[in-house]
Amino acid sequence: xxxxxxxxxxxxxxxxxxxxxxxxxxxxxxxxxxxxxxxxxxxxxxxxxxxxxxxxxxxxxxxxxxxxxxxxxxxxxxxxxxxxxxxxxxxxxxxxxxxxxxxxxxxxxxxxxxxxxxxxxxxxxxxxxxxxxxxxxxxxxxxxxxxxxxxxxxxxxxxxxxxxxxxxxxxxxxxxxxxxxxxxxxxxxxxxxxxxxxxxxxxxxxxxxxxxxxxxxxxxxxxxxxxxxxxxxxxxxxxxxxxxxxxxxxxxxxxxxxxxxxxxxxxxxxxxxxxxxxxxxxxxxxxxxxxxxxxxxxxxxxxxxxxxxxxxxxxxxxxxxxxxxxxxxxxxxxxxxxxxxxxxxxxxxxxxxxxxxxxxxxx
Amino acid sequence: xxxxxxxxxxxxxxxxxxxxxxxxxxxxxxxxxxxxxxxxxxxxxxxxxxxxxxxxxxxxxxxxxxxxxxxxxxxxxxxxxxxxxxxxxxxxxxxxxxxxxxxxxxxxxxxxxxxxxxxxxxxxxxxxxxxxxxxxxxxxxxxxxxxxxxxxxxxxxxxxxxxxxxxxxxxxxxxxxxxxxxxxxxxxxxxxxxxxxxxxxxxxxxxxxxxxxxxxxxxxxxxxxxxxxxxxxxxxxxxxxxxxxxxxxxxxxxxxxxxxxxxxxxxxxxxxxxxxxxxxxxxxxxxxxxxxxxxxxxxxxxxxxxxxxxxxxxxxxxxxxxxxxxxxxxxxxxxxxxxxxxxxxxxxxxxxxxxxxx
Numbered sequence: 001x002x003x004x005x006x007x008x009x010x011x012x013x014x015x016x017x018x019x020x021x022x023x024x025x026x027x028x029x030x031x032x033x034x035x036x037x038x039x040x041x042x043x044x045x046x047x048x049x050x051x052x053x054x055x056x057x058x059x060x061x062x063x064x065x066x067x068x069x070x071x072x073x074x075x076x077x078x079x080x081x082x083x084x085x086x087x088x089x090x091x092x093x094x095x096x097x098x099x100x101x102x103x104x105x106x107x108x109x110x111x112x113x114x115x116x117x118x119x120x121x122x123x124x125x126x127x128x129x130x131x132x133x134x135x136x137x138x139x140x141x142x143x144x145x146x147x148x149x150x151x152x153x154x155x156x157x158x159x160x161x162x163x164x165x166x167x168x169x170x171x172x173x174x175x176x177x178x179x180x181x182x183x184x185x186x187x188x189x190x191x192x193x194x195x196x197x198x199x200x201x202x203x204x205x206x207x208x209x210x211x212x213x214x215x216x217x218x219x220x221x222x223x224x225x226x227x228x229x230x231x232x233x234x235x236x237x238x239x240x241x242x243x244x245x246x247x248x249x250x251x252x253x254x255x256x257x258x259x260x261x262x263x264x265x266x267x268x269x270x271x272x273x274x275x276x277x278x279x280x281x282x283x284x285x286x287x288x289x290x291x292x293x294x295x296x297x298x299x300x301x302x303x304x305x306x307x308x309x310x311x312x313x314x315x316x317x318x319x320x321x322x323x324x325x326x327x328x329x330x331x332x333x334x335x336x337x338x339x340x341x342x343x344x345x346x347x348x349x350x351x352x353x354x355x356x357x358x359x360x361x362x363x
Numbered sequence: 364x365x366x367x368x369x370x371x372x373x374x375x376x377x378x379x380x381x382x383x384x385x386x387x388x389x390x391x392x393x394x395x396x397x398x399x400x401x402x403x404x405x406x407x408x409x410x411x412x413x414x415x416x417x418x419x420x421x422x423x424x425x426x427x428x429x430x431x432x433x434x435x436x437x438x439x440x441x442x443x444x445x446x447x448x449x450x451x452x453x454x455x456x457x458x459x460x461x462x463x464x465x466x467x468x469x470x471x472x473x474x475x476x477x478x479x480x481x482x483x484x485x486x487x488x489x490x491x492x493x494x495x496x497x498x499x500x501x502x503x504x505x506x507x508x509x510x511x512x513x514x515x516x517x518x519x520x521x522x523x524x525x526x527x528x529x530x531x532x533x534x535x536x537x538x539x540x541x542x543x544x545x546x547x548x549x550x551x552x553x554x555x556x557x558x559x560x561x562x563x564x565x566x567x568x569x570x571x572x573x574x575x576x577x578x579x580x581x582x583x584x585x586x587x588x589x590x591x592x593x594x595x596x597x598x599x600x601x602x603x604x605x606x607x608x609x610x611x612x613x614x615x616x617x618x619x620x621x622x623x624x625x626x627x628x629x630x631x632x633x634x635x636x637x638x639x640x641x642x643x644x645x646x647x648x649x650x651x652x653x654x655x656x657x658x659x660x661x662x663x664x665x666x667x668x669x670x671x672x673x674x675x676x677x678x679x680x681x682x683x684x685x686x687x688x689x690x691x692x693x694x695x696x697x698x699x700x701x702x703x704x705x706x707x708x709x710x711x712x713x714x715x716x717x718x719x720x721x
Contacts, residue, residue, distance in 0.1 A: 017567040018575060020468035025461055029404050030412075041461075085397030087458040314484035319667055321452040321464045322484050337389055346458050347465050 036132065042080075043068050045135040047128045048106060053190060056113040057159075058124060059095065063106050064135050071107065071138030073098050073170035074163045074263075079109070080134035081119055088119050089344045093237075093263070094138070095162040095191075097169030110190065112159045118342060142237065142263040146173045150233050150259075153226045154180045155217065155246060157238020160265045161190050164237055168198050175202035179226045183238065186212045217245050219252070230255055237263040280330075280358040284309070294355040299335065301350040304363075311350065311363065318352035325350055330359030364509065365493060366618040366639060374631025377688045381634050384680050385666055388673055392456065396670045400454050400462060403444055403652075411437035414596070419580055421588025430588075434596035436653075439603055441470045443655030444671070450479055453670045472565040473535035477557065481537050487667055491612065491619045491640030498612060499619065501526060501533060502542040505711040507619070512714040519712035520705070527609075530601035531568075535561050572597060603653070606701055611660035614642045614703035616693050637664035638685065643678070643694040650697065651675065661692065 019026035024040035032039050045068070049061035071077070076093040096108035113120045144167045146152065156164045161182055168180065180199065182189055189195075189208050199206035207225045214221065222229045230253045236246050243262045250260050278296025282303055292303050301323050304311045314322030318336040324347050332341045332353035340356065341348065410433045417430030446469030448454070454462045461467075468475045481497065489495035493509065500506045504523055505516040526533050538557050543549040572593035580589035618639035625636065641660040651658045656671035662678050663671065685692040695703075710716045 013567070013570070014575060017571040020470065021461070021466075026408070028461070029401060030408050033401075033405055082397075084393040085395070085457055086393075089458075314480070315488045319487055320479065320483035321450075321455070321668075322479060324452075324455075324465050337386060342458075347455060347463060349452075 037065070039065075039134075042134045043136070044132045045079075045107075046132050047130065050127060050129050053110060054188070056124075057110060057190060058113075059108050059110045060128075061096075061106055061108050062133075062135065068135060069137055070101060071098070072143045073166040074143040075138040075140040076142075076163065076263075077107075077109070077138055078136035081123070083119065083122050088342060090119050093140075093163035093166070093265075095165050097166060099170065110159070110162045110165075140263065142235070142261060143167070144171055144173075144235065146177075146233070148233075149174075149177070150231060151226070151228055152178045153222075153229050153232040153234045154178060155183070155234065155236040155238070155242070156180065157183045157236075157242040158185075158188070158265070159190065160237035160239070160242075160263065161195075162237075163263060164235070165191055165195065165198075167235075168195070168202070168204065171202075175204050178202075179205040179207070179232075181207045181209060181217075181221075181225050183209045183211050183217065183242065186210050217242060217249075219249055222249060229253075232259070234260045235262075236260065238265055240264060278356055280355055282355050283358070283360045284363055286360065294359070296356065297354065299351055300332065300348070300353045300355060300359070300361070303355075304350065309363070313351060316351045318349050321349060323350045324348065326362040327353075328360045328362055331356045332359060364507070364619075365621045365624075368620065368624050368628070368632045368635060371629040371632060374629065374635055374688075377684065377690070378629065378631030378634055380684050380687075381665065381681070382630070384677065384684070385669070388666070388669055388677055392670060392673070396454070396672055397457050399672045400445070400449070400457075400670070403440060404462070407437050407440040407445060410434070410440065414592075415576060415589075418576075418589045418592040419583045419585050421580075421585050421592055427588050427592060431592040431595050431599075434592060435599040435603075438470050438596055438600040439653055442600060442604055443607065443657065444652055445469075445655075446471070446475075447482075447655050447657075448671045450475055451483060452668045455668075470568070471534070472531045472561070472568045473537075474560050474564040477535065477538050477560065477564075481534075483667070487664065489622075489625075490637055490664060491617070492622050492625055492636075493619050495622055497537055497540070497542075498608075501537065502540070503533075504708060506613070506707065507711060508716060509619075510711075512711075517712050519708045523705075523708045527602050527605040528598065530605040530608075531597070532565070533605075535565060607654045607657050609704050610644055610697065610700040611641055611657055613707060614693070614695075614700040615707055616691075616703075617642055634665060635690065637661070638681075638690060638692065640664070641693070642700055643692075644697040644700045645694060646697055658697075661694075 015023055028040045037044070043065055045062040045064040047060055048063050051059045051061075053059055071094055074093070076091050078089050078091050080087050080089050092109040092111060094107050095110040096106070101107050111120060111123065113124050142163055144152070154164050154167070164180065168178070171178070180195070182195070192208065195206060198204070209221070226232065234246065234250070234255070236243055243264060247260060250257070280294050280296070282292045282294050282300060284290035284292070284304075292307050294303060301311065301313055301316065311325065312322050314320035316323075326345065327341070327348045328345050329343060331343055332348055333339075333356050334341060335352040335354060341353070414430045414433030414437055417426045417433065421427035421430050446467065449462055449467045450464050450469070452464040455464055464479070486496055486498045491499055493499070503526060505512065505519055538561070539554050540549055544551055544554065573590065576593060577586045577590045580586040620636055620640070625632070628636070638661055641664045643661050644658050646654070646658050656674045657663060659671075659674035659678050662674040662681055665681065666677065669677065682692055706718065710718050
């Protein structure tokens with residue numbers, strides 16, 4: 001055992017000495033350039049098709065490379081797009097059925113254009129068919145598991161229908177137990193025809209609810225559309241308001257927390273013109289004890305230091321990059337050039353970054 | 364003799380024009396810059412792969428020469444155009460974890476983190492401030508008549524030569540601040556962890572060039588060619604890198620400053636000090652790339668985190684702004700800057716300078 005550990009340590013030292021990084025990362029620039037289909041460090045997917053579902057909704061059909069490990073209906077992936085030299089990462093639920101991947105090796109993601117969204121605005125003006133993008137392994141635990149005979153209530157809000165569509169199409173259990181209630185604005189429901197077709201085929205109870213007419217979810221509605229909802233396994237995917245409402249109902253009607261599974265779909269929308277909520281908190285390493293209140297005017301470095309936490313610093317004016325840390329999500333304002341950051345994971349210089357709203361960091 | 368900074372008020376317009384130039388340049392950054400650094404990295408990797416492969420059959424003289432040349436180019440590109448610039452954060456905006464200042468490690472005995480502390484932070488913040496900028500003389504060389512003369516200064520040129528030959532070690536050990544330990548501003552105890560970090564990185568570098576690759580050379584019967592090739596490539600890189608870096612702040616005409624003056628500097632005063640403390644040198648596009656665009660040392664010091672690829676276009680406007688505000692701009696041929704540096708080393712070897720000082 002010790003010999004094995006020792007030899008692997010020695011190999012690691014040899015690799016670090018030779019390449020200053022991993023061998024894969026070292027050769028990647030050459031491999032990926034001369035053989036664009038290959039990558040030593042990433043999984044690639046070819047864009048096969050780009051289709052408009054609605055004015056502001058696109059479906060991309062992707063063919064992941066053989067290295068990709070497949071998915072379970074309801075899971076999501078992280079796609080990386082390169083726009084003007086910058087790499088942006090975004091999460092998308094897979095909206096196609098499992099069989100499409102098993103038979104043809106293809107998956108679909110359905111993307112809704114975000115108002116002033118960096119990636120989606122770009123995507124809607126591009127034709128990226130035949131290009132290759134980076135794809136992550138499938139992630140998430142929002143999958144349809146059914147071990148009992150309890151009825152299943154699926155609640156979708158807006159574009160939250162995407163993982164649920166995949167679930168419905170892939171489910172091989174007793175689908176007559178399923179009720180789908182899909183909330184959306186007038187004429188904004190996605191996949192109306194497809195969903196109606198699947199539900200008819202499989203005997204699934206389907207209700208499209210126009211929020212402009214019936215408003216958001218209430219106990220009466222739940223009761224109306226799914227009479228035994230208090231006894232069901234509930235799966236909800238949509239905006240935060242909707243999820244919180246359902247959880248409230250759950251508490252009220254004594255539905256066990258394990259019976260409610262949720263997937264949060266928050267459009268990471270950022271609009272400079274409307275009143276942005278500048279105040280928020282800075283969460284460190286996802287620890288609930290490490291949440292620093294931010295007033296929207298103090299730099300992250302100052303906030304962290306005033307809470308007696310240790311962080312490297314240097315010139316404190318955004319030049320030496322000593323104070324860099326990872327922002328896992330959230331937006332910061334760069335004091336030096338007065339620009340807002342992207343919403344996804346990236347490295348930031350804490351001395352010149354001011355949180356705008358809630359920011360999550362990894363120190 | 365140190366230089367006094369002009370008043371804050373005098374430099375307000377000057378600072379404003381430089382800020383506008385910076386924002387204008389930052390706005391242009393995009394695919395072109397990303398493509399450039401990716402291409403440079405590809406070229407460097409190809410040079411290293413080809414160079415080391417040729418050395419594996421380096422018992423054929425022409426292949427040994429080709430291998431050594433290619434390996435030297437690869438090390439120079441890795442250190443100057445790629446490493447130094449990436450570690451400055453010039454390409455952090457790309458959000459590519461392999462071309463990022465937080466993770467890039469270069470082919471040099473100096474650990475990337477140590478370099479970022481001494482170079483990005485200390486050198487760029489305290490540029491040319493006597494007693495604060497360790498790059499000014501590297502704690503070894505007597506640079507001007509402000510420093511009291513001691514007998515070891517007779518060996519100024521010898522020390523300069525040795526520093527050039529073993530430059531990567533000079534840079535790696537700079538953080539140990541031996542001068543500070545002698546004068547008591549810091550202790551060996553404080554510096555010990557940094558020394559250990561240095562030893563770890565240096566060990567890997569030495570292991571690579573003087574153990575691993577020569578051992579691989581045993582398979583093709585080329586142990587000695589690989590060993591000598593690696594040694595010469597390291598030497599070439601050291602000589603070239605040191606020459607470029609010395610030409611940035613050592614030639615005659617460069618200005619130094621006092622810490623007292625520079626506390627609470629305005630942005631304009633900071634820009635002023637960066638310009639007067641740095642020198643450019645003229646040269647072909649190839650020279651610029653091989654020097655990591657430090658041929659534009661002034662522009663680099665004004666805007667250290669703008670991709671070096673942009674320094675040439677920025678320099679045109681910087682020159683105009685300096686002319687407008689009557690600020691000296693030091694730009695001569697590489698040969699002249701280097702000779703001026705040698706002259707300086709020679710001059711201050713003696714208690715009384717041999718040549719008249721401008």
